[in-house]
Amino acid sequence: MNILKTMVAAAAAVVMAAPVYADYPEKPVTLIVGFRAGGGSDTAARILATEMEAALGQKVIVENKGGAGGAVATEYVRHQATDGYTIGFAVATTFAFTPLTGNVAYTPQDVDFVATTHGYRTVYAAPKDAPYDDWAGMLATAKDRGWLNYASIIPLDRAIIQYVGRKEEIAVNIVPTRGGAGARQAVLGGHVDVGFSGSNALPMHEDGALKVVAALNPGGIAEHPSIPALADLYGVAANEAAVFFGPKGMDPEARATLEAALAEAVKSEAFVDFVNNKFRGFETFLGGEATAASIAADAETYKDLLAAIEE
């Protein structure tokens, strides 16, 4: 028994001492995508994975572990080996907002960030037959009537509209919907006054199928400067971006290699075209440290937001 213990300890010592990461990566890297196959987030992750293969000289295997807005993948990845062969893909709010709800066991400090690769744009969309065309008109109508019917998708958009409701002294009826499809249906059918949406509302706005009345991402909508950003009006925003991460204590060399590979991958023609013209998000790149700082800052803002609506 003692001999066995000694052997195990010796073997462990050898494994720990050996400079196994010298020429990372020497085998395929697994990328755990926190969303189901086929959506916008998954597609971006798959394009980046293909581009990374060129820089890394190794296969990048994409595996989907969807659920709870990236939290399922986060829980999985943070318990994997720190050798850099298993990394994850989720969004900024998976780390900056979800832990504040008290429903998950991790915090942003429990993972190591690799990079932020692109930004998401989110908006409020109103039905095309609504008796108003812009944010101010919508507020006036709601104040006149006394309430606003709102289709919500995620807890963050819900918190933001509650905050806006308090500031504007409007009672907001928050209609829960399941996923983007439910909210879209409620808006297009005119069953609510306004609803939360991803950037896929932009082409429909341009077609006149609905009216985008405000942007939730801090930068607003560059191609539609007349649409106000809530950040400018109320100082609140949904700062959503795609984030690559690994388990806490990830090998620094592997992390640096992955960050460099992603920095190259985001410049590829296929990815730039996807982000701008198909996904309709925005280009942005942050390294691991900058991502951690950005998420920490977001978390503080969201904390204040939640405190403000609970007063």
Add this chain to the structure above:
Amino acid sequence: MDLILSALADALSLTTFLSVAIGVLIGIVIGAIPGLNAPMAIAVAIPLTFTMAPLAAIGMLVGVMKGGGFGGAIGAILLNTPGEPHSAATTLDGHPLAKSGKPRKALQTALYSSVVGDSCSDLVLILLAPTLAIFALKAGPVELAAILIISLTLIASLSGRSLPKGIFAASLGAFLATVGVDPETASPRFTFGFIELFDGLPLAAVAIGVLAVPEIIMRLQEGKSYRRQKVEEVSTKHSDDRITFSEFRGLKKPIFRGAGIGTAIGALPGLGTTLAAFLSYAATKRFSKEPEKLGSGALEGIAATESANSAVSGANLIPLLTLGIPGNLTAALLVGAFLIHGVTPGPLIFERDAQLIYGLFAAMIMANLLVLIIGSFGLRVFALIVKVPPYVVYPIVLLLCVVGIYVSQGGFFAVWLMLGFAVLGYLMARLEISVVCFIIGLVLGPMIELSIRQSVVLLSRNPAAIFDHVFALVLVAATPVVAWILIRDRARLSDG
């Protein structure tokens, strides 16, 4: 007109044809494998289509969807191991017929009904999509709640011999459907700290666990005695193991009723295939001349569910193409494919991407024909499964279920869940509690909860607005009448 002709030319090109054919083949094979289902097949196929031309890519995925629809019936009929909740409706008559030595006849009925149902809803899509989409949008949370409540009442007639047991099973399903984060407050309900449960119980794992695995266990318990008897039966009755033309013509009522129900439900986003399949089955049982035969291998039962299932898939593209709203998981996966290829669903899709859309329509018709052709060859091969001894087939099936759930749901958590639900399914089968009612409760429960809670929020500050929803009020008023008629006719409708 030129545009439509060039779209046709696109669709008939060799690349498109081959892509659609490969898609149909992938769909039938993956759909037929126990433990796998059509949405899984599409998720597998999507990365393959990244580098293809848009029409070939989307055509292939539509092929997978249609092939998967029929493929799902194969496992359900031959092995009684449905891979999706709606296939549970196909097992009701499909499996008894296959078991009585007519596996080919059962599969043929499923195939032909499926293709007819699919073609009908495709025609509606092609001819009426924009108009129908606008009409469907009028159905908001209040209307959906009313439709779901009356549908559940109609489906209650499938509760089997014992009404209390049926109600118990449906309530248990509805109760388990509350697992996950609360739609309104986002606080977790009955998740016991498992983050994997935040989005609810994974339906595929529960459905396969409760429907397919207990069947596998019971077949294995029967052991070798079952096999010898089985082979003799198949060989002696082989001559009448096919559907005749006049038999098929006799099924036109259930088929077209199913196609109508499937198309209507598919056009209304958020209701789904399971509701269509069971509603069509319940309606066929209600209007059948021999309702007592349904559930013991009646062709009518197979035709009703398969035509309705397949009709949903075509009609689901109505809200998808014109409004960008996916009606179910399969359609949601197609949205991803549209995104990759830069196609924006919306009211202008018929102008902006006209050539692609008309090409897609042509590809859909082509896919229907290919399902018919590939399916006809395939079912001869698949029908041979019943000749293989169960102690050989079922262990393999069990392995496939485990692997399928592991891969598609991303880990062992779903596998354990599946096995846990297998125990529940086994107990229910032994106690003669309707597993079908359990599944209906599980699938429809969250829809009813969400639409009612949405309605309450919407009407909270202005309750008088309920009178604007005349259609919903009529349905709600009709519900007790329907329930009374069903209870009155219960003796006639109950099987055996």
